[in-house]
Each structure stands twice: as structure tokens, then as C-alpha cells.
């Protein structure tokens with residue numbers, strides 16, 4: 006059983022990112038010992054990639070864990086994200102994140118969502134300033150003095166990335182999106198691969214909502230005792246060339262999530278096609294769902310580049 010805590014993927018700025026990281030969305034916003042404990046435990050077990058966000062409200066707790074872990078700062082790949090309410094003040098928001106984390110640089114700074122919130126908290130329309138292109142051009146400035154080693158985006162699709170790339174001087178190093186066998190986003194993966202943008206999979210084990218599906222546990226069983234559906238889902242994510250950032254507060258699961266297996270071509274194909282089963286093509290986060298009526302955080306699916314089809318979603 007190979008441990009892959011040391012597997013890294015190369016970014017388009019020449020640096021590299023550990024393929025498996027630990028996600029710090031704890032299910033609710035807020036600082037606390039539970040965050041610090043999870044990150045310290047992860048670092049102790051060998052994780053060297055931490056994903057947080059201003060929006061998670063826990064950058065101080067993550068920074069505390071980093072300092073208390075004893076792991077040298079330069080050994081850890083640290084990601085945080087620009088909140089939707091901060092698109093008009095990138096420099097200020099970035100400095101606030103560095104201060105909360107207690108670090109002098111981050112390895113990756115992501116625009117969390119393409120849509121911006123205005124002063125009153127309402128969502129601005131795509132053509133209203135600050136547009137995501139304007140925000141991106143401001144983010145590019147953060148690279149100059151190394152306070153951000155790389156910049157990227159999150160929740161972007163082919164449509165929004167195409168618009169961004171038409172104006173960008175810097176190609177995003179990463180696009181972090183929801184990815185798992187119910188939402189594999191094959192077209193987006195091809196698009197990003199062709200342009201040197203690494204996809205990072207959030208909710209990579211589908212929030213554990215379908216890891217016990219018989220089609221997945223059958224693959225797990227074929228790899229021997231102790232191999233779980235979660236490990237199969239993470240193995241698929243890394244084997245298709247994406248980074249994965251599962252979140253768990255449990256020691257045994259943190260260990261398990263670092264232990265990937267090699268999947269055969271047939272197993273990869275089964276997982277690649279999993280979403281085609283009736284009712285399977287879905288977001289586990291609820292960002293794309295019929296219940297939302299075709300919009301997400303104030304933008305229509307058309308504006309986001311997401312399309313809703315009868316009986317499923319096409320992204």
C-alpha cells in the first residue's frame with residue numbers, strides 16, 4: 006500500500022503542490038481549537054498542503070497550528086482565498102489574511118468565486134465593477150514581491166476562465182472546483198490541462214455521501230482488506246491528475262486519506278462514467294442543483310457557465 010503523502014504536482018509557476026492536502030472548511034465558519042488540532046494532527050501525520058479561506062473564518066487557528074507544529078514554514082504548501090466581499094480591495098484583504106495566518110507569504114492565493122459582493126452585501130452582476138477580470142489583474146500584483154508564490158481561481162468554468170484568460174497576464178496556477186465521480190467535470194479538466202492550469206478537487210470524497218455505493222466498494226474490496234471507498238475516490242482524483250483536499254477531524258481518516266492505491270484502466274473508466282447513472286450527476290455541495298432555481302450566489306448558471314439539463318447537470 007503506497008503512501009503518497011510525498012506525491013507532488015507541478016504548477017505553471019515552476020513550484021509544486023502536494024497532491025493530497027487537508028481541507029479546513031469545518032462545516033461552519035469560525036476559529037477554534039478544533040481547527041488547530043486538526044491541522045496540527047495532519048502536519049504530524051505528514052500532510053504538507055493546507056487549504057483554508059478568509060471565508061472559513063479560521064485563518065488564525067490554521068496559523069497557530071503551523072507555528073505549534075514545529076514543521077518549517079517552507080515545507081508546507083499553504084493556500085488561502087479572497088472572499089467575495091473583498092474583490093474591490095485585494096491588497097488589503099490579502100494583507101489581512103497574511104496577518105491572521107501569521108506568515109509572510111502564502112503558496113497559493115485563490116479568488117474564491119468569480120462573483121463579487123458590493124458594499125451592501127448584494128451580488129454584483131458580471132459586468133459591474135469590480136469584475137473578476139479587474140480583481141484578477143489586482144491579484145497579479147501580489148506576485149511581484151513573493152508574498153503570494155502563485156495565484157489562482159476557484160469555482161471557475163470554461164466560460165469564466167475563457168474570459169479571464171483573454172485579459173490576464175498571468176495564467177491561473179490552479180482552479181479549485183467541486184470534483185468527484187458524481188461531478189467529474191471532464192470537459193473542464195481537459196480545458197485546464199491544455200492551458201497548464203491545475204485542477205484541485207474540493208469535496209473530493211463527495212462529503213462521504215456516496216463512498217459506500219456498491220460500485221465503489223466493489224473496487225475497494227478488489228484492492229484488499231482495509232481499502233475504503235474514500236480511498237478509492239481520492240485515488241481516482243489523484244490518478245486523473247488533480248490535487249485533492251479532503252477534510253476530516255479523525256486521526257484514522259486523516260491517515261487513510263493519504264494512502265492511495267493504483268487503479269486499473271477499467272476501474273478508472275468505471276469511476277469516470279459513474280455520473281452517467283440515472284440521478285447520479287450532481288453536486289454534493291448544493292451549489293448546482295435544481296432546487297436553487299438555476300442560480301448560485303446571485304449569478305445565473307448561464308452567467309457562471311454552468312448549464313442545467315433535464316435530469317442532470319452539464320458543467
Ligand SMILES: NC(=O)c1ccc[n+]([C@@H]2O[C@H](COP(=O)([O-])OP(=O)(O)OC[C@H]3O[C@@H](n4cnc5c(N)ncnc54)[C@H](OP(=O)(O)O)[C@@H]3O)[C@@H](O)[C@H]2O)c1
Nearest residue numbers: 028029030207208209210211212213235251252253254258
Ligand atoms: N473553493 C470552494 O468553494 C470550496 C468549497 C467546498 C470545500 N472546499 C475545500 O475542500 C475541502 C474538502 O471538501 P468538503 O469538506 O466539502 O468535502 P470532503 O472532503 O469530500 O468530505 C468531508 C466529509 O467527509 C468525512 N470524511 C473525511 N474523510 C473520510 C473518510 N476517509 N471516510 C469517511 N468519511 C470521511 C468528513 O467527516 P469527519 O470530519 O467527521 O471525518 C466530512 O464530513 C474543504 O474543507 C475546503 O477546504 C472548497
